[in-house]
Structures are given as structure tokens and as C-alpha cells.
Amino acid sequence: MKRPPGNDLARLRAEEEDRLRMRQNIAAAIVLIAILVAGGWLITQLRTSVRIEMCVEAGHANCSPLQPTTR
Numbered sequence: 001m002k003r004p005p006g007n008d009l010a011r012l013r014a015e016e017e018d019r020l021r022m023r024q025n026i027a028a029a030i031v032l033i034a035i036l037v038a039g040g041w042l043i044t045q046l047r048t049s050v051r052i053e054m055c056v057e058a059g060h061a062n063c064s065p066l067q068p069t070t071r
Contacts, residue, residue, distance in 0.1 A: 055063035 052063050
């Protein structure tokens, strides 16, 4: 006994929708990760800027962040 052709078409459409949904979910995850990374970088830069600004406001002369030296 053969299946009705409409059933196969519905199944194929459902599979294509699932693939599209999967691609959209992956794209959304990539965008979310990029936003989180950019937010973390921005917070780090703002903290450094605030520390330097507070140091300058306190009247200290050597406020630039020190770079680690290798021995």
C-alpha cells in the first residue's frame, strides 16, 4: 500500500521548517555570544578608565596601568 502524496509533502515541509529553525537558533546563539563578549570587554575597559580617572582626581602623578614585565 502506498502513502498518499500529501503526507510526504507535509513531512518534507516540516523537515525543512526544522532545518530553518535550527539555522536561526544557531545564528541567534552566535549573536548572543558576540554581545556577551563585547559587553565583557566594554566592562573591563570602563573599569580601567574609572581607576585611572580616580587616580588622577586624587592628585597622583603616576596613574597609567603597569604592564607586566618578563624576567
